[in-house]
Amino acid sequence: MTYADWIAVDWGTSHLRAWAMQADGSVKAEACSDDGMARMNSPEDFQPALLSLIEPWLGAQPLPVLACGMIGSRQGWSEAPYIKAPAKPSALAPHRVAGTDGRIRLFIQPGLSQSKPSADVMRGEETQIAGFLSDTPEFDGVLCLPGTHTKWVHISAGEVVSFQTFMTGEMFDLLSRQSVLRHSVASEGLHAEAFDAALEETLSRPEKIAQMLFAIRAENVLAGLAPDAARARLSGLLIGAELAGAKPYWLGQNVAVVGAALLVDLYARALESQGAFVTRSQADTLTLKGLSAVYQSLAETIA
Amino acid sequence: MTYADWIAVDWGTSHLRAWAMQADGSVKAEACSDDGMARMNSPEDFQPALLSLIEPWLGAQPLPVLACGMIGSRQGWSEAPYIKAPAKPSALAPHRVAGTDGRIRLFIQPGLSQSKPSADVMRGEETQIAGFLSDTPEFDGVLCLPGTHTKWVHISAGEVVSFQTFMTGEMFDLLSRQSVLRHSVASEGLHAEAFDAALEETLSRPEKIAQMLFAIRAENVLAGLAPDAARARLSGLLIGAELAGAKPYWLGQNVAVVGAALLVDLYARALESQGAFVTRSQADTLTLKGLSAVYQSLAETIA
Numbered sequence: 148m149t150y151a152d153w154i155a156v157d158w159g160t161s162h163l164r165a166w167a168m169q170a171d172g173s174v175k176a177e178a179c180s181d182d183g184m185a186r187m188n189s190p191e192d193f194q195p196a197l198l199s200l201i202e203p204w205l206g207a208q209p210l211p212v213l214a215c216g217m218i219g220s221r222q223g224w225s226e227a228p229y230i231k232a233p234a235k236p237s238a239l240a241p242h243r244v245a246g247t248d249g250r251i252r253l254f255i256q257p258g259l260s261q262s263k264p265s266a267d268v269m270r271g272e273e274t275q276i277a278g279f280l281s282d283t284p285e286f287d288g289v290l291c292l293p294g295t296h297t298k299w300v301h302i303s304a305g306e307v308v309s310f311q312t313f314m315t316g317e318m319f320d321l322l323s324r325q326s327v328l329r330h331s332v333a334s335e336g337l338h339a340e341a342f343d344a345a346l347e348e349t350l351s352r353p354e355k356i357a358q359m360l361f362a363i364r365a366e367n368v369l370a371g372l373a374p375d376a377a378r379a380r381l382s383g384l385l386i387g388a389e390l391a392g393a394k395p396y397w398l399g400q401n402v403a404v405v406g407a408a409l410l411v412d413l414y415a416r417a418l419e420s421q422g423a424f425v426t427r428s429q430a431d432t433l434t435l436k437g438l439s440a441v442y443q444s445l446a447e448t449i450a
Numbered sequence: 451m452t453y454a455d456w457i458a459v460d461w462g463t464s465h466l467r468a469w470a471m472q473a474d475g476s477v478k479a480e481a482c483s484d485d486g487m488a489r490m491n492s493p494e495d496f497q498p499a500l501l502s503l504i505e506p507w508l509g510a511q512p513l514p515v516l517a518c519g520m521i522g523s524r525q526g527w528s529e530a531p532y533i534k535a536p537a538k539p540s541a542l543a544p545h546r547v548a549g550t551d552g553r554i555r556l557f558i559q560p561g562l563s564q565s566k567p568s569a570d571v572m573r574g575e576e577t578q579i580a581g582f583l584s585d586t587p588e589f590d591g592v593l594c595l596p597g598t599h600t601k602w603v604h605i606s607a608g609e610v611v612s613f614q615t616f617m618t619g620e621m622f623d624l625l626s627r628q629s630v631l632r633h634s635v636a637s638e639g640l641h642a643e644a645f646d647a648a649l650e651e652t653l654s655r656p657e658k659i660a661q662m663l664f665a666i667r668a669e670n671v672l673a674g675l676a677p678d679a680a681r682a683r684l685s686g687l688l689i690g691a692e693l694a695g696a697k698p699y700w701l702g703q704n705v706a707v708v709g710a711a712l713l714v715d716l717y718a719r720a721l722e723s724q725g726a727f728v729t730r731s732q733a734d735t736l737t738l739k740g741l742s743a744v745y746q747s748l749a750e751t752i753a
Contacts, residue, residue, distance in 0.1 A: 265661065265668075266668040266669040266672050267668045268668045268671055311661050312661065312664040312668070313660040313661045314630075315660050318621075318660065321629060322621075325624060325628065326624060353659075354656035356656075356691070356695070357691060357692055357695065358568065358614050358696075359568070360617045361615040361617045362568045362569050362615075368524070368571055369532070369563055385660070388659070393661075
């Protein structure tokens with residue numbers, strides 16, 4: 148008897164989380180550290196970082212470890228090649244990593260790719276989607292997963308049919324913290340009216356975005372635009388342009404917005420202002436649910 | 451008799467240049483340093499930095515010094531408030547800075563502002579424009595000054611009628627060097643065909659820009675998009691979206707593109723592909739020409 152039946156791992160750019168799991172999906176223990184991908188300098192760095200977290204859970208028999216996230220990227224522990232959409236996110240063949248410590252058998256969940264209508268990739272979100280679908284197996288419509296790289300995902304019959312990624316979150320971070328706008332934009336807070344107005348501007352005139360962004364600075368200098376209103380304008384302009392570009396995804400669709408609470412609220416507010424039918428869902432627990440769903444559907448292969 | 455009749459100064463974010471000038475506009479000497487605005491921590495730092503450059507040119511009598519650029523911003527030596535457009539860029543009342551070293555009389559060229567149709571500001575470019583108009587006084591049409599913050603300027607009867615700024619250059623820098631695209635984009639070189647194709651994509655679908663940007667990464671990962679082609683795509687997507695937004699400025703207009711050679715070529719190539727009538731002009735000498743034009747037109751006030 149080992150302490151756990153298997154181990155779930157979410158390994159992203161900035162974090163590493165692990166759960167000691169029982170076969171029935173219940174959690175016996177969890178642990179996390181800051182040993183995200185960004186701290187790993189070579190493939191050799193991964194195993195010690197993982198073992199330092201999960202060693203207390205290991206026994207003499209090799210335990211299945213199922214991991215998702217950037218750990219499977221080209222710069223990760225071992226590349227788990229992308230699977231082409233359309234695909235069922237809980238049934239992607241996991242990538243087996245050989246040569247690990249004898250107490251673990253490591254599998255990495257692959258990301259999803261598509262070549263048409265536009266080249267795109269996801270890695271990590273496929274597992275959140277699997278978690279969402281394990282909660283809501285009948286869902287048919289569009290998932291919006293806002294974040295650094297926001298994903299719009301068309302789901303039908305339990306499959307990811309197609310998706311597209313917008314760099315909106317990363318642009319917000321770069322512009323608010325490193326561009327000329329950093330002098331004008333508050334570090335937190337959001338002014339709802341300014342957000343709504345800015346959203347409408349780029350939804351109707353997305354081609355003006357680079358000009359409207361600079362106008363935030365000009366309005367601050369000339370007219371004393373308040374920093375919280377400036378932050379809201381920056382957010383509204385970027386999300387408005389994104390909604391203009393993603394319109395084929397959300398217009399007349401059921402949209403479930405899934406992510407961190409603050410971002411979910413912003414995107415849901417924006418979509419509802421355009422008459423979309425929106426449900427909100429928090430992402431906290433979805434990755435673990437997704438890993439469990441993958442483990443269940445693949446238990447025969449893995450165990 | 452002093453060594454020079456007046457001193458011209460171009461003081462930007464990253465550089466400080468000064469010229470010892472004769473009344474007839476000829477240059478007796480020039481000097482430059484890296485003491486740009488970015489190195490100045492307080493208003494007290496400016497005078498020593500300037501004197502260390504121009505001291506050899508000074509005599510017992512106070513010499514007029516005419517400066518332009520970020521030195522006149524709120525974070526500069528002394529704020530030279532913006533003048534509202536429409537305005538003639540060689541005839542903006544210079545801002546007199548009191549309390550300087552007795553050997554100089556310092557004047558700072560103000561920037562230009564507008565509140566409609568969109569809040570906007572320029573500081574430094576107004577002097578380049580004055581220089582351009584001293585070469586081409588009959589010019590009627592649109593100036594495009596590509597750079598970190600590209601300016602589109604409507605010129606009529608020697609005046610700046612209106613203008614608009616796009617953050618295109620700063621977005622290119624941030625995205626190519628600090629975003630996820632940094633792994634995919636070459637640090638130099640440009641692939642002309644990839645530039646042209648990307649330009650067309652955002653010119654016709656500017657709302658897709660944040661998605662097309664991420665697709666650069668995906669195409670690199672999935673299909674081995676070459677780094678020089680990726681760099682060209684990034685540039686083409688950003689400039690294409692800018693041209694879509696600036697269309698009222700260039701469509702059916704005479705456009706003079708003024709700036710650094712490489713950028714002028716890119717913008718001119720892009721505009722010509724859309725059938726615009728374009729002339730190219732290098733910016734190297736325009737700031738000094740502009741300061742000279744300002745000095746001539748204001749000699750009575752300044753001397």
